[in-house]
Amino acid sequence: DQQVKQNSPSLSVQEGRISILNCDYTNSMFDYFLWYKKYPAEGPTFLISISSIKDKNEDGRFTVFLNKSAKHLSLHIVPSQPGDSAVYFCAASDNNDMRFGAGTRLTVKP
Amino acid sequence: DVKVTQSSRYLVKRTGEKVFLECVQDMDHENMFWYRQDPGLGLRLIYFSYDVKMKEKGDIPEGYSVSREKKERFSLILESASTNQTSMYLCATSETLQETQYFGPGTRLLVL
Numbered sequence: 001d002q003q004v005k006q007n008s009p010s011l012s013v014q015e016g017r018i019s020i021l022n023c024d025y026t027n028s029m030f031d032y033f034l035w036y037k038k039y040p041a042e043g044p045t046f047l048i049s050i051s052s053i054k055d056k057n058e059d060g061r062f063t064v065f066l067n068k069s070a071k072h073l074s075l076h077i078v079p080s081q082p083g084d085s086a087v088y089f090c091a092a093s094d095n096n097d098m099r100f101g102a103g104t105r106l107t108v109k110p
Numbered sequence: 111d112v113k114v115t116q117s118s119r120y121l122v123k124r125t126g127e128k129v130f131l132e133c134v135q136d137m138d139h140e141n142m143f144w145y146r147q148d149p150g151l152g153l154r155l156i157y158f159s160y161d162v163k164m165k166e167k168g169d170i171p172e173g174y175s176v177s178r179e180k181k182e183r184f185s186l187i188l189e190s191a192s193t194n195q196t197s198m199y200l201c202a203t204s205e206t207l208q209e210t211q212y213f214g215p216g217t218r219l220l221v222l
Contacts, residue, residue: 009150032208043114043200043213044153089152093208100145102152 003027004092006101013108019077021104023090026071030092035064035075038087048075080108114214116201122220129188131217133201141204142184143211144176146197153200159184160207191221
């Protein structure tokens with residue numbers, strides 16, 4: 001069963017615009033959420049996280065929003081740059097387990 | 111900085127061969143993980159280990175085994191490789207099961 005879902009397999013955005021990547025989860029016990037970025041032929045790297053006690057966390061151009069009632073989180077990248085083109089995985093965890101979504105391939109066009 | 115290394119970046123093996131993938135971390139983390147990444151399926155957990163000689167099955171353990179004889183080293187073994195095990199294999203490590211996982215560069219395995 002997929003406890004973490006990224007329903008958009010791909011997203012294409014123009015350079016300078018906002019990229020919004022979405023993620024939904026089903027397990028209400030998840031209380032820590034992360035986004036990872038993966039370039040081809042490399043392992044995923046941690047990008048940003050948010051605890052369930054917050055609804056927003058910002059780090060430079062990257063902001064993660066959490067809507068607990070909707071069991072939904074999103075990653076906003078503003079402004080998007082060509083170097084942001086990668087696969088983005090969201091992940092959700094509780095004390096015992098971390099689950100990953102299937103990933104969204106972001107392409108930022110110059 | 112956490113460093114996670116994997117023994118090979120690319121491997122080509124034949125059906126029925128025994129395959130060893132090794133992962134080494136330098137951060138003294140308790141937890142180590144093996145995932146495979148396939149298009150449209152994301153990262154699927156094969157096995158993880160929370161201590162030396164301890165292991166737990168993940169979501170897709172069939173056809174795989176693991177070994178953790180030393181804290182820094184976690185090996186994934188394909189006893190008899192099959193073509194459906196062609197994939198990208200990723201090792202990860204973390205301090206706790208909940209926190210950020212640090213990934214190695216991955217091993218792309220092709221089974222012919």
